Amino acid sequence: MSSVPRSIALIDCNNFYVSCERVFRPDLLTRPVIVLSGNDGCIISRSNEAKALGIRMGAPLFQMQELIQGHDVTIFSSNHVLYADMSNRVMSTLQKFSPVREIYSIDEIFLDLSGFADINSYAATLRHQVIRDTAIPVCAGIAPTKTLAKLANLMAKRHPRSTGVFNLNNLTEKQINSVLSHIPINEIWGIGRQLTASLNLSGIYTAAQLRDAPASTMRQRFGVITEKTIRELRGECCIELGETTPARQQILNSRSFGSTVTDIADLQDAIIHFVSHVAKKCRDQHSVASILQIFIQTDRFRTDRPQYCPSISIPLTTPSANTITLGKLALQGLDSIYQTGYHYKRAGVILSEISHAAQSQGDLFAADTSKPELMKTLDALNRRYGKGTVTLGQEGAQHAWQTRQENKSPEYSTNWDQLPVCR
DNA sequence: TCTCCGATTAGAC
DNA sequence: CTAACGGTCTAATCGGAGA
Structure with missing residues (x-):
């Protein structure tokens, strides 16, 4: 059949x-x-x-x-x-x-x-x-x-x-062969730079050649993803449609700075900004996180300068999405990894080990009680009056670390204030 | 030797 | 004038520690 x-x-x-x-x-x-x-x-x-x-x-x-x-x-x-x-x-x-x-x-x-x-x-x-x-x-x-x-x-x-x-x-089988034999493997979903290089070394250059390679030996040499890709190229469904968007398992906010910063105060300002952002995203998906990571980095392209890229992973005794709780820990973490004398170019904050707020371990007995209502109020005000209406003390307006954006268009479709005609 | 787990790698967009 | 190289996310794989 x-x-x-x-x-x-x-x-x-x-x-x-x-x-x-x-x-x-x-x-x-x-x-x-x-x-x-x-x-x-x-x-x-x-x-x-x-x-x-x-x-x-x-x-x-x-x-x-x-x-x-x-x-x-x-x-x-x-x-x-x-x-x-x-x-x-x-x-x-x-x-x-x-x-x-x-x-x-x-x-x-x-x-x-x-x-x-x-x-x-x-x-x-x-x-x-x-x-x-x-x-x-x-x-x-x-x-x-x-x-x-x-x-x-x-x-x-x-x-x-x-x-x-x-x-x-x-298309007929013949036409499909013709199409696939003109597509280089690097244009296939799942075949990136590294795989292209190693597959080329084995004489595989086109989508048709990859499709016709023996699936199980290819799996041993190039991994499961390659095997699935081969089967999919043959028309065998290995990657199903995922109809629901699952909650994020990790939430990250990081930025390369417009210019390098040396002062810890500027890094503190940036880190608080990032924490606010990830905590908000976490609350929005009704999650809490168990691990908070902080990292700061010097400019990896400036090989003439000393490099220093420390990070710290802070386990939370009680899972949280509270900006204040996370902010305090983040600043302690920053203190412990910061060294004077480096030109920092990038920093970021990561939330991981994320679980659903209601079913989080220990929630009943040790909920994160540091002003949860304040977070709700803060989110509500920012929803009502626009992002950035209410921020925590250290999220100032001027940032030494802010990125360059010299050719940004107005937010035409979402912000009346940015429409030229409304000025 | 096996298993677990964190870190690293690879890839997508 | 010079210096200038993104940000978020997932899944697979690796490799060391401990059983």
Whole structure:
């Protein structure tokens, strides 16, 4: 009994961050545009025109400076509030198209379209709906497994005059072979730099070659992930759709500083900021953490200066998500790892061993009682009047460690005060 | 020798 | 003028400590 293959669709926004900026700057629709990472450091999104100029993904901005200046490239700092809001809009449109779905990242969603009638035109409809609702362009790849759907999406994006939909289930075996033999393995989901290098050494260069390699021996040499990838390339489902977003197991907040800091007071200020942020995220998912980690780092690229990257892991006797409790411990931890005389470039805070607040061990007998009501009030005020309305004493307004963001667009879709027309 | 656990590595986006 | 290289997260794997 040969069963009909599943139709798993991967819908992926085109050049997502750039597309978000273009929604509010239609004058840039045909121009080279890039979006930078935090601190305006690396290039993390490029328009097709920027890609065509040879501007590399992930490259540090200063290395691409020549290309950029010669071609009037428009540069944006990251505007995460804008991207998160646009993502919510895109996802709420797309979720209506299948009851079985998984939001995989800020700009991607898997939809199970198995058994649907006329899948190709359904996918075309969904693309147009997203454009109408949000002005963000998306492409759809359809295949029997997630890994193949990823590749199908790649094909949909790559084919210049394609309709933005590519369905591997419509192809003959011969056509599939042809497609896979033209895709280098580094473009496969789950095959990164290291695996590409070692697989190449064994003579495997294309998706077709990887698919046809013996699965069990490959598992021994290259690990389980490679084996699953091989099976998925054959059309065998090994990675199911995860329909519920599980609570975070780890919550991290870290920053590279705009310039180096030497004073512990500046680090304290930064750490308190990070603690507030992670504690809030933890409370938002109704969790508490059992381990609090603090780290500070010197600039790893300044090899001419002494390096010092200490960290400390602080176990909590009572799991907590309380900013005050965690803040005190964090500052003690910082004290114990800080050394004078270094130029610190980055710091961060990690919450781990996270469990659900209600079922946390010892909760009944030893709850974290340091002003839990204060946390609720603080969260409520910030919800009501906007983020940053009420902060703890040490979260000042001026920060020596603040990141550079020289080309940030307004939060068009979420903040009236930032709309030029409302000034 | 086995098992457990924290640290490290690899990958995604 | 010079210096300039992200932030969050998961899962697999490694390797040492202790049983």
